[in-house]
Amino acid sequence: MRLIDPVPADRRPARLALLLGGLALYGVSVAMMLQAGLGQMPWGVLDQGVAGVLGIEVGTGSILVGAVVLLLWVPLHRRPGLGTLCNVVLIGLSINATLALLPAPEALTARVPLLLAGVLLNAVATCAYIGAGLGAGPRDGLTTGIAARGHSVRVVRTTIELLVLGVGWLLGGTLGVGTVLYAAAIGPLMHSMLPVFRLRDGQAAAVAGPPVSTVAPD
Numbered sequence: 001m002r003l004i005d006p007v008p009a010d011r012r013p014a015r016l017a018l019l020l021g022g023l024a025l026y027g028v029s030v031a032m033m034l035q036a037g038l039g040q041m042p043w044g045v046l047d048q049g050v051a052g053v054l055g056i057e058v059g060t061g062s063i064l065v066g067a068v069v070l071l072l073w074v075p076l077h078r079r080p081g082l083g084t085l086c087n088v089v090l091i092g093l094s095i096n097a098t099l100a101l102l103p104a105p106e107a108l109t110a111r112v113p114l115l116l117a118g119v120l121l122n123a124v125a126t127c128a129y130i131g132a133g134l135g136a137g138p139r140d141g142l143t144t145g146i147a148a149r150g151h152s153v154r155v156v157r158t159t160i161e162l163l164v165l166g167v168g169w170l171l172g173g174t175l176g177v178g179t180v181l182y183a184a185a186i187g188p189l190m191h192s193m194l195p196v197f198r199l200r201d202g203q204a205a206a207v208a209g210p211p212v213s214t215v216a217p218d
Contacts, residue, residue: 015132015133015134016132016134018128018129018131018132018197019082019083019086019128019129019132019134020086020090021125021128022125022126022127022128022129022130022131022132022197023083023086023087023090023091023094023125023129024090024094024125025094025121025124025125025128026091026094026122026125026126026129027059027090027091027092027093027094027095027097027098028094028095028098028121028125029118029119029121029122029125030044030047030058030062030091030095030098030118030122031058031059031094031095031098031099031102031118032098032102032114032115032117032118032121033114033115033118033119033122033178033182034048034058034095034099034174035099035102035103035104035105035114036104036105036111036112036114036115036118036178037104037111037174037176038111038112038115038176038177038178039115039174039175039176039177039178039179039180039181039182040173040174040175040176040178040179040182041122041178041179041182041183041186042161042162042164042165042168042179042183043062043065043139043161043164043168044062044168044173045164045165045168045169045173045174045175045179046065046164046165046167046168046171046173047059047061047062047065047095047168047173048061048168048172048173048174049061049167049168049169049170049171049172049173050064050065050168050171052171052172052173053171053172057095057096057099058095058096058099059091059092059093059094059095059096059097059099060092060096061092062091062092062095063088063089063091063092063093066087066088066089066091066092066137066138066139067088067138069138069139069142070084070088070138070141072142073138073141073142073145076141076142076145076146076148076149077145078141078144078145080135080136080138080141081134081135081136082134082135083129083132083133083134083135083136083137084135084136084137084138084141085135086134087129087135087137087138088138115177115178115181116181118178119178119181119182119185119186119189120189122182122186123185123186123189123190123193124193126186126190127190127193127194127196127197128197130194130197130198131194131197131198139160142160143156143157143160146160161183165179
């Protein structure tokens with residue numbers, strides 16, 4: 001019995017490059033939004049809240065949250081792919097590395113562009129790792145796994161994101177205009193960008209649904 005889904009045989013170097021590059025940039029984008037200090041995506045709010053409560057780095061909080069979410073796949077009979085496992089670890093490491101290098105600006109004239117760039121980069125990064133076709137992120141898989149039991153994907157996604165946002169806020173995560181902006185912009189941005197990153201070789205790359213954060217995005 002396979003513990004993870006097999007890696008597609010075609011275009012493996014391109015798939016791995018898209019996956020690793022996308023996950024690294026996803027972590028950078030999350031850190032940019034964090035340093036802007038104007039509000040974070042729902043899963044980012046939870047990661048930030050967990051990190052604050054436990055006294056750990058935000059990226060480490062993201063890894064812990066991703067691991068817990070992945071465990072929730074078990075009763076849903078979902079099987080991760082290589083991209084799923086990389087998602088849990090690499091995004092968190094990228095967040096920590098970027099936060100260590102990227103200073104938080106004080107002026108609003110610098111924070112707003114940083115937020116906007118973070119949201120845009122997050123869409124690019126998400127489309128890249130989805131386009132790789134190597135497995136859904138842990139947060140994506142949770143949504144689709146629950147929806148597969150006869151529920152609306154939109155209702156499941158909205159419910160999970162509101163729950164995550166509320167818990168993250170109660171734990172001390174930051175909500176703000178960035179949270180609203182992300183929710184409004186990420187869907188249209190991904191819709192326009194995803195065809196660019198989807199591998200085309202006669203056999204369409206497997207595409208999981210948009211991230212629940214993102215995240216998470218996962």
